[in-house]
Amino acid sequence: MGPNFHLKTLVVAVAAFSVASIGNAAGLDRSGQDITAFLQDGLYAEASYTYIDAKVSGHDNAYIGDDNNGYQQGKKIDDIAESYDFFRYGVKADINDTFSVGILYDEPFGAAADYSGDNNFVAKGDTSATINSVSRGKFANVTEALGAQAFLQGEIDRTTDPELKAALTKQKRDVDIALGATQAELNSKGEGTNVEVRSESITGILGMNFGVNKNFQVYGGPVAQQIQADVKLRGLAYGPATGYTAHLSSGKDYGWLAGLSYSKPEIALKAALTYRSEIDHSIPIHEQYPAVGLEMGSSIDITTPESVNFDFQTGVNPTTLATAKVRYVPWSDFNIVPPLYTAVSKAKYPDGLPLVSYDDDQWVVELGLAKRLTPALAVTGNIGWDSGAGNPVTSLGPIEGYYSAGLGAKYNVTENWAVSAGGKYLWFGDAEGKTPTQDIVSNFEDNDGYILGVKVSYQAQ
Template identity: 30%
Template sequence: MFEAGNHVELSFGSVSPSVSGTGPGSAGASTPTGNVAQSYTQVGAAYKRQLKESTSIAIIFDQPFGADVNYADAGYALSGSAASVTSTGLTLLGRQILDEHFSVHGGLRYVSVKGKYNRPQTSLPAYSSTYSSGSGTGFVVGGAYERKDIALRLAVTYSGEIDLALPGSAGSLTTTFPESFNVDFQTGIAADTLLLASVRHVNWNGFSLNDDDPNAGTLVKYDSDVSTYSIGIGRRFSDQLSGSLTIGYEAAKDEKVSDLGPTDGNVSYAIGDAYTLENGVKISGGIRYVDFGDAVTKLVNATFADNSAVGLGLKIGYTF
């Protein structure tokens, strides 16, 4: 929403995680889990239209939530357990500039989710279900303060809850995706140099995925909110070329985690570059390394340690 004039962009991301641990085997002895997290890709697109000097609208497509966990190694107690979730989101936003410094933005957000779940016999009965697409709508509202003379911008955005119900081949799944708050900040600290910072807080405390089939029950449950922080430096080397370095941090909750999400907190390091062509096309790319925090799982007390992921991203934007 803060791009000048009319703007369109496409983005692509690829993530390769390595998440493994040790836990009880089918015969009782400690057994490696193998890598339980699968590689995945993400795509996104956005179009912004400047209606008047002070009024603009935008439509944004993304894939906000996802999971792909598979315990495939034979001999492990949960071998055969798997879960996959895919989602798509559409956000329609409007922005109104109030004066030289202040603006407000807001709109509606639509999310559609589908997935699969399989659990072999453990201390719980075996269960399997394929969930058809379910969708819901929420709202987005926020505001920003800017000082263009020092390249300062402070933007705050609130996204409301979204209720979802997914019909399943066995039981049906219901959940409420939680509200979230985003704070994004930048300011010039030297010629052609920006300080960048952000905070994202999601009210995951109390979140659960509940299947109405008594053999399945609650598939996932979280007991703590999550805040993710990042800070970095952006540098313009020329009118065409710029780069950035960013460090991210998400605190560990120090509590047992779901066997379908066996990590606890993370630290990340990212480097990115952007090049603007003479025709107005801007090509951005970057790489991020994520160091996951160690975790112990709820169901079988497996220990996951020394895990990580590498993500690659590419974005092509055009301002006209």
């Protein structure tokens, strides 16, 4: 008979890898929606904390003209990535040898970016620069724009030709918006672009073991999720939208989870495939759009994306465990479409513009090894890759995925209690930042970050 790979003997668990397994990933992905706490043997409980610190800096775009892709390196953009942290909790218990139940809490989606300094993402109150930028070089200063405004209004009043009147009215509207944006830039002088997104999720899971040796398990359950956000667009980079502000209040809605797992304890093999559904949110939102003098409260529909996670582990020898994680999220289907912002954009873009959207789907792959050094101590190492969600990408999160390398350790304080700690270094992919109008407004290169995590766990078999 081959060697026994029982996890109890190895003193290692997949959970030791998930301390700092995901963070600052594509789109708004944060926790990776890990369910490995539910996959543990016997009675299991954990509480973990993850801290993310990233450096994301670059240059704004000094180009002024009609080419959306035109780029000329401009002023330095200092680090926009705010440090970020989140918690995860999980409890799982066996009712009998067939049924198991669990409750998981995590913070699956989020963002934290803050622009400062002297660049096109900070309102400088320079009226000449604003009117020149927003009008794409048509007006050098406010005086010229006011002259054009008066001239167009006079022509509108004089003409009796409906088609000419409509064309002149459209031209005047563009001048009006440019002048409104100039005033908004002046009023918000010194303020920088800022975004913060927070979410919380509680998942209830019921699992049922089946098969001759109870090696298979199907599981599923409801998911309750809430999300809130604050967005401030400031500076010349956003053209007429400079000064736009939105607050999305917390709203709770529901989805579901389902999965299938297989285990073979004699070689410490576990494999699980988990699907999470989309969750449709209807959230109160308050918007201000100073360039057009509008402010309103309404509601916004946001659908957080579905996802598929694959978790795998197997014993290599009696003291070594290999692991793999794969995650897929279709971020290309996700967008944020605030009612007022989109309605104003229809003046130039008939279909309207989303505030945030992504071009590509996300893939994450992590491979790891765990090694027992003593009966109570095990160490882990892993490498990872995140595909990102497209390039160019929204200027509110300008990175294109990452490569990562991490180390961790798990120490069994007693037979049942353990402490795990880990860290990961991230090499971010270079990315160009774009606005909803698809204009290239920045370029970010050579950025990195790190993740630290700690976990306390209890297990009784």
